[in-house]
Every structure is written in C-alpha cells, then in structure tokens.
Amino acid sequence: MAELEGRGRWGDPWGEGEPGGVRKWWGGGARGRESLGAGVGEEEPGRGGDLERRRKHCGGLGGARGAMGGARGRGSQGESWRKRRGTWQVRGVGGAGATLRAQGLSPYGEVIGRRRRGRLVGSWKGRGVCVFPNGGEAIPISPARGPFPADTAECEGHSLLKTFVAASAHRGESVHIFGFEIPEEELLAGFDPDMTVRLLYQDGFTDPLRWTGEAGGFGAEEFTALGVAGRLARGPAGPVTVVLDSLSWLLLRQPLPAVCQTLGRIPRAAASAGLRVTRILALLHEDLHPPGLVETLRSLAQAVVGVRPAPEGIGSGEDAPRLASMLQRKGTGKVLTKEEYFTVLAGFTPKALGEPTGSVPRDEDADPHSTVDPTANLTFNLRLSDTERRARDGMPLPFHFSAQKKSSLLEASTSGGKIYYEPDAADDLDEEDPDDDLDV
C-alpha cells in the first residue's frame, strides 16, 4: 500500500538513528507527505471522534496492525512508545508527575489525537495534521504555536522576528529568547531600555556544544521540554513568550521528530512549573531545509509568515519593503491566507504598505504547483505594459477601412495631375483609331 511505504521511510522511531537523520528521514519526504494527506486528510470528522472512526481514516496503518503490532521503545525524553492495535501510544512524564498519554499515527511529534479519561480529544484538520483545540484547559496544547517567520538568504527575517518580540513585550509578557545564531548584544540592540527588561536572553550562541566549557550558557542538548521549562522558570512569573532564533539551527543539529516533540511539550512542561506560554515564535531559514521538512513545520504551526523581497517600486527608497505571505489557522478550523507588503520602522514597529494588486486570495486547498506558468522563465517578453498596450491599440491596421481613408480616396484632388506629352517623331497617332498600336 502506498501509505505504508511512505510511512515506512520514517526510519527508527525513537530518535536514535544515524547522525544526520533529519535529511535521511526526509529523503522521501514528498512521498511521505502525500500519503499522509491521502490517508487522513480526505474527510474532517468532528471533534472528539472515536478511535474506531479514526482508524478507518488511516487506512494504511489499520492494515498494518497485524504485521507491525507489538513494537515498543523508549524516546529521547524518557517517554515510552509502543504500538498497539495499529496506533502508536506514548506514555511519559509531562511535568510534575502528571502522566501524559497520547495516541497518534506516528511517533514523530505529530501526535494527532489525545486520550483523556477514555475519550479521544482532538480534531482533524486538512492535510492530516491535527491541531489541538484549547478544550477546557488554560494552557495551549497545540504542538507549535505562534507565527513562524520563514526567510531566505535574499531576505532576512530577523527584523520581523524582532517586531513580534517587541509586540509581546508591549503586552507585558516576559520574552525568553533562545538565541543560537546571533550574539546577545546584536539581538537586543535597538530595543528600548524599558523593553529590554522584559527580554531574557538564553545564551545558546556562545557555547552551544560545550566546546569551551563556559558556564551559564544554553546548550543544544538542553533543548528539551524540561530543559526549556527549567529556563523559563528562572524568569518572572506571568505569561511567557518563547522565541527560538532560529529553528533552523536546531533542526540542523537535532532530528525533526525530537524538535517537534519538544515544541509540543514546552507549554505543558511550563504549565507544570506554573507558567503560561502564550506563544512560541520561531525563525526558520527556508533555504536550508528540504521542502518536505518546511511543509511539515508549516502544517504544525498556527500561523506562518513567509518573507520575500518586494519587487521594485514599492515603498520609499529608504526602508526595505518585503512581501509577507501569511497563513493563519483560526480556532474554528478556518485557514486564512493573505499577502501584504510591509517594512519595519525604527523601534521595530511594522508598517503595512498595502497588498499586492491583482492577486486573488487563494483557496486553502489550491495546490500552488498545479498551475504551471509556461511564460515564467522566458528570455523574451510576452507581456505588455500599459503604455505599450495603449500604443498597440492606437495603431491603425492596414486593412482597416476608416472614414478618413475613404474620404482621402474619394475626394478629388484639388491640385490635380497633368500629363505633358511631347510626341516623338516615330509616334503615329491616328485620331480615329486610338488603339491602332494594339497587337490584336
């Protein structure tokens, strides 16, 4: 079965695979993704559907029940995974002794349902990935929350990340920045002094791999739910925003499943320490990862902001306009997409520069790759600008019979033409037979 094959490529489930696993697991990424969509994304059963119903939708795994039953192992967080009747179950310690039990399709952080008091809590969303609702609990339990600015080398996303940081600080939340990419002074430069009080930099930049043995830094191996929650607990109480700068740095050094699991567990681990994580912001450099991985993260996040450079002629010369393509998943399951030009002013306030004209709001299900534009990469120009189009419309065609042309033909010329004829000596004109010279 196609689904099974796709899933089989996910490698060993406990995150103890070969080094460089992220890439390997995603070697067949596109295939795995497709199968995920095909397997579970066709229908949207209501919230809290029962287990049997969901098994029906995961056709591939249901069929594998017999063959693959009984697998079990221990994850990197000390949790135990086991496969029972075709579904994976995880049992681990989610904070202060509370037992977390989740059930889902794959043991890679994409837990797609949760069992609580015998009932399945969770809902289905398109593409086969479930985002948990905030059902009755105070803590957000979605696997990963908050906007993910995704940038490329041509267009940096740090300034946009800083606007989110500034906005969180304005709301009075304490912002924990786990910085791996740029040093503290560079990251905190430009913020008001009263704002920097709320910003807590967890130094993952100076010594993330423990090469120099400096104390106090945040090591890469410390990036687990409990490790992060421990850092959060050192800060002041109250609502907390977690900022990851950047997720790419972590994803290059940790396997994707471990990172996803950690992202999903941070809110719960923090809640057991008495903190409320309102959002997790993570910066992702899109061009460093295979497309499959980026797609997975997109489907896990509640909001994604992609940043691209804006075309020429947008905004004034001073500031750097970018094009943000936003994708937001509402609590009701509605997905909003929007594109907008923006720039970041001093003090990290974003300024909207209007929406691109002529773009139609895309349907969430529309596949951007389905319509291939054959005129995209041509060495010549197939399109007309407005002035060119006007010039073309104004050009009279040679066969077009206009009134002007008609009058010019019919009107007797005033100047007239005259023929002056001087007969040669050889010319023999006969008045009575003018056609004498014709050889008939």
Add this chain to the structure above:
Amino acid sequence: MFLELNELLNASPERPEQGKLTLLCDTKTDGSFLVHHFLSFYLKAGCKVCFVALLQSFSHYNIIAQKLGVSLTAAKERGQLVFLEGLKSCFDVLFGEEQHVRQTSPLRFVSEDGSNLKTMYEFVRTSLMASGSDSWKCPVLLMDDLSVLLSLGVRPVDVLDFIHYCRVAVCSQLKGNIVVLVHSNDDSEDEANELVVNSLCHQSNLILWAEGLATGFCKDVHGQLKIIQKGSSELKAERTLLRIYQYKIQDKNVTFFARGMSAAVL
C-alpha cells in the same frame, strides 16, 4: 590588495572594520584573487592574521603576496601571520612518523572520523588570542577554502559548527573579522555544499560573489563580482545593497568596471 576593490567596499587599511564575517563565493570561475586581496589588505592594516590555507602551499601564497607588496615570510617572523599549511599538515597527520604530531595537529580530524573540528577551532583561537607583547590591531581569520573540508569528508553541520565557534571567538569576543571562501555551483546538486553556502549567506555581513560570465569566456572580462552588503537589522529593516561589477584580472591588479563597459566593448 586591490585599490579599486577597496573603493567599492569603502574600506581602507587605516580603519579596518570589526566584527564582520565576509563570505567569498565563486561560481564557474576562480575567486582566489579575493583571498589574496584580503590577505594583503589585513597584513597591511596591521591586523593579526590566522590563515588556514587548505588549498595551496605556502610558497604559492607567498609569491602572489610579494607581487601585491607584502612578504608573508617577514609577516610570519614578526608574528603577525599564523599560517596553517593544510597540504603539509594533512600529510603529517596521515603518514607522519611522530606520534605527538598526530595527536596535536589541528587537522587531526582527517585521520579520525572527520566529525570533530574542535582541534582546528582551538588552533585558531589560541593563535589569535592577544598576548601581552604584540600590538596588532583586530585579529582576522582567513580560510581558503571551506569546500576542501567538505571534500575531506567533514559533514556540513560540523563545518557550520566550526564556523559558529569561530564567529563566537573571533567576531564576537575578540572583535575581529572572518573571511571565508566557498565554492558554489548551482548545477552541481551538491546539497552539502549548498547547505554550507546558504547558511553562511545568512550569517555573513558582506558577500562577494565572483561569477563566470554566463555568455562564455572573454579575453577582456574575466567575470563579474556581485557585492551584497547586508543591511544591519539592529535598529530597523534596511535594504540589502546589491551591486554587480565586471572585472579583469591583470598581473598585479584587478580592474572593475560597470557591466558592459569593458575596454573591448567601448
């Protein structure tokens, strides 16, 4: 050092910038003239330079530096230049007789599984650490080139880790500069190399990208240089400055001109 390039980059040896990572990249051409430029530039500026040369021998660099008016031998004797000759060190590590050389060489990773560049990082750090006696300006790490490490079998993430720690030590703590050369080829589908190039593009402050001409080779135009100056995101978003010039490498100099303005055309 090429004066015209200095003018384009708005740099002068009297006041070298500090804390910057410069990425030199070449596609379908050889960008090593940029390495020679920065080597002579920083030696003339009076910076302490650690040159990790994995591509060529010392005498090669020395001959070219002499043409540009700098003596590497003299700089080495002064203690201004620390030269790690990759070709020789590799040989010593792999086939050398003495055991302690194998153990202490910065290129020890060659004989191991190639995953730990910590020894090389420690070599860079100790050679650039300011000692009390010398009075050099900011320290500079120069690497020619990173792609050799990948060819030696080092994983891209390990290369990035090495650069990360060099950034921490040289750029952030010692307020110095790093200049690295990487080859790049869009068509090669060398994912490991592209990962390193893309990742360094994100981290660097200045990118000099030498490209061969798309239309083929030419006697008077040897290639074009893309200069990408990243706007600092410290206060607000700033436009990334992109300029493209064509160049011609001469015996002791490189001339830069606007595209399509070479002597052959005009």
